[in-house]
Each structure stands twice: as structure tokens, then as C-alpha cells.
Amino acid sequence: MVAAAGADLVEVGLPFSDPLADGVTIQRSTQAALDQGVTAARALELVDQAALDIPVVIMTYVNPVLAYGVERFLSDAHAAGASGLLLTDFPAGADPDLEERVAASPLALIRLIAPTTQPERLARAVRGASGFIYLISRLGVTGARDEAPPDLSKHVAAIRAATRLPIAVGFGIGTAAQARATARVADGVVVGSALVEALGGGGLSEAERLVRALAAAVREERR
Numbered sequence: 001m002v003a004a005a006g007a008d009l010v011e012v013g014l015p016f017s018d019p020l021a022d023g024v025t026i027q028r029s030t031q032a033a034l035d036q037g038v039t040a041a042r043a044l045e046l047v048d049q050a051a052l053d054i055p056v057v058i059m060t061y062v063n064p065v066l067a068y069g070v071e072r073f074l075s076d077a078h079a080a081g082a083s084g085l086l087l088t089d090f091p092a093g094a095d096p097d098l099e100e101r102v103a104a105s106p107l108a109l110i111r112l113i114a115p116t117t118q119p120e121r122l123a124r125a126v127r128g129a130s131g132f133i134y135l136i137s138r139l140g141v142t143g144a145r146d147e148a149p150p151d152l153s154k155h156v157a158a159i160r161a162a163t164r165l166p167i168a169v170g171f172g173i174g175t176a177a178q179a180r181a182t183a184r185v186a187d188g189v190v191v192g193s194a195l196v197e198a199l200g201g202g203g204l205s206e207a208e209r210l211v212r213a214l215a216a217a218v219r220e221e222r223r
Contacts, residue, residue, distance in 0.1 A: 003054045005208045006215025010052055011086070011190065014043045014060035021061075021088040025193040029200070040064050040073070048080035057084040057110060057131070062098070070098065074105040084108035084131045092125040099128055110134050115155050119162075126163035132188065133159055135169045153185045176217035183221040189214065 002010055015033040019026060033043075040060070047056055058077050065073045065087065077085065085107045090098070092111065102109045108131025113122060115136065126133060135155060152169065159167050169182050170190025174197075179189045191214055199207040 001204055001208050002211050003052055005211035006219070007054060007211055008188070008215075009055045009057060011057045011059050011192065012043065012047055012082075013192070014040050014058060014064055016061050016064050018063075019061070023193055025196050029196050040068050041076070044076050044080040044082075047077075047082060050081075052081065055083040056081055057086055057108075058082045059086045059088065061089050062087050062095075065098075070101050074102065074107060078106045082107060084110050086110040086112065086134060088112060092121070092128055103128065103130075108132075112136055113155075113159060115151065119158075122159065122162050126159070126165065129163070129165060132166040132168050133163060134190065135159060135167055135186065136171045137169050137173065137182070152182065156185045176213045179214045180217040180221045183218040189218055 013022075013026065013030070015030045015038050017034060019030050022030065044058075047058075068076075074085075085102060092099070099109070109129055110131050110133075111125045111129035112134050113125060113136065117125070137152060156167055156169070166187035168188030168190050169186040170192065173179060173182055173189055173191050174194030179191070182189045191210075195207055195210060198210045202209075
């Protein structure tokens with residue numbers, strides 16, 4: 001559905017019992033998945049079954065990867081069709097061995113950058129990153145907000161000065177207007193909570209409507 005509606009990439013969050021970076025919407029959906037017995041292995045099976053023709057990034061935390069087995073997880077995720085891995089609680093330098101193992105795998109290591117990231121930490125993060133950089137538009141947890149991200153262009157400019165990787169912006173984006181404003185300065189727009197809310201409130205048709213509106217807004221801005 002999301003690919004047909006205009007999405008360029010899909011981020012798949014694996015259920016985890018302690019999703020510290022996620023807001024209420026994602027936490028509820030995560031708990032619902034866990035209550036239905038969805039494991040990391042099952043989530044990867046679903047990715048494989050979806051057989052999407054656009055890139056898939058797996059978003060999760062370090063613990064599920066360690067519990068699964070690092071090498072096995074990286075291999076299974078790639079075999080399922082994933083192109084990248086984003087670990088939300090894995091800052092650069094936290095575990096050099098894990099960094100090396102991901103870097104040696106076929107998966108791109110997507111790095112999260114916060115608005116408060118200092119230049120030296122930014123340089124360290126982008127040095128080991130691949131695929132793209134994920135800029136957190138604001139501090140806090142995930143979840144759609146009404147206002148546009150503050151000082152976004154300044155933060156994007158700082159990252160562009162440190163890397164040639166594309167920059168995607170997420171956290172708090174949920175409307176076509178916000179997506180359009182973000183696309184003016186960034187290469188990608190990430191929408192999670194608003195999509196989950198649309199799916200929960202109106203099913204696939206409402207989720208598809210939102211994706212089409214967001215994709216159209218981004219493409220209009222890039223003309």
C-alpha cells in the first residue's frame with residue numbers, strides 16, 4: 001500500500017517491550033503487536049512476505065538484536081529484503097564491535113542525529129554511517145505535533161557540512177504542510193506516528209490517503 005501511494009522507503013519497527021524513544025501512539029501499537037505474539041523473527045517474516053519493491057529499513061533497539069543473535073539477525077534481515085538498520089539507542093562509539101559487524105553486513109547503518117548533537121559527536125556519527133542520516137527534528141519521543149520543527153534548516157546545514165549522505169528528518173511530522181516545509185531543506189521526510197494513527201482510526205484506506213497526501217506535498221516542493 002505505502003509503495004503504491006508514493007512512499008520511497010519503508011521503515012519497519014520491530015516490537016520491543018521497552019521502546020524508550022517512542023511516544024504513546026507507537027508504544028500502543030508495539031504493545032498490541034507483542035500481545036499478539038509478534039516477535040522479531042515474525043516481523044522479519046512479514047517483511048519478506050510483503051516483497052516490497054522499495055527499500056526497507058528496520059528500526060529497533062539494541063537488545064532485540066543481541067537477543068536474536070547479531071550475525072543471525074543481520075543475515076535474516078537482509079534475506080527478508082531489508083536494506084538498512086536503525087538502532088535508536090545505539091550512539092556512535094557505544095559498541096565498536098557491533099558497529100563493525102553491522103558495517104561488514106549488507107545493511108546500511110542509519111545514524112540518528114539530534115538537534116543538540118555537538119560537532120565532534122556529529123563527525124563521529126557520520127563517519128560510520130551509511131545509507132542516510134536520520135535527523136531528529138526535536139528532542140523527546142516520537143509523535144505527531146501541530147507545529148513545524150524549529151531551526152530545522154540550521155541543523156540540516158550542520159549535517160551537510162559533515163557528510164554527503166542524504167538527510168531524512170523525522171519525529172513530529174504528520175501533515176502535508178509539515179512534510180512540504182521539511183522537504184524544502186531535507187532530502188527525506190519520515191512519518192511514523194501519524195501513519196499509525198491513521199491506520200488505527202480509518203484502516204488501510206485512511207493510511208493510504210495520508211501517504212498520498214504526504215508524498216504529493218514532498219514532490220510538489222521538489223519541482
